[in-house]
Amino acid sequence: MTVARFWRHLPQRYNMVGTKCEKCGRHFFPPRSFCPDCRRAGKIVEHKFKGEGTVVTFTVIHTAAEQYSMLTPYVLAIVKLDEGPQITTQIVMDPAKAKIGMKVKSVFRRIATDGESGIIHYGTKFVPVE
Numbered sequence: 001m002t003v004a005r006f007w008r009h010l011p012q013r014y015n016m017v018g019t020k021c022e023k024c025g026r027h028f029f030p031p032r033s034f035c036p037d038c039r040r041a042g043k044i045v046e047h048k049f050k051g052e053g054t055v056v057t058f059t060v061i062h063t064a065a066e067q068y069s070m071l072t073p074y075v076l077a078i079v080k081l082d083e084g085p086q087i088t089t090q091i092v093m094d095p096a097k098a099k100i101g102m103k104v105k106s107v108f109r110r111i112a113t114d115g116e117s118g119i120i121h122y123g124t125k126f127v128p129v130e
């Protein structure tokens, strides 16, 4: 089974599962099936991220689409994972206390509720490390 096909069957949003290149050690999140450094020589394997990282920069969102309005104001940050990749994610915390350089870890939280169908969407978010 190819890596690409493998990933389609994985509940990626429930876990911080990405990939890494065994040849150069570079990590990818979201997962990639190809290493841009090693190209054909790369060997891509799955990698479960620890889900810990550092806030590189952030912004406080005060208005959002209606389905997300219950969340405002919220902190949207670029987090550099300990393994290297940077991701954009929500930090669940008091926006007044957000700081660049703070340590955060991933948690599993509700992202939005679809009002019509009542479907609840879940995904990875981050919280400050105490």
Ligand SMILES: [Zn+2]
Pocket (backbone or CB within 6 Å): 021, 022, 023, 024, 025, 026, 035, 036, 037, 038, 039, 042, 043
């Ligand atoms: Zn590589």
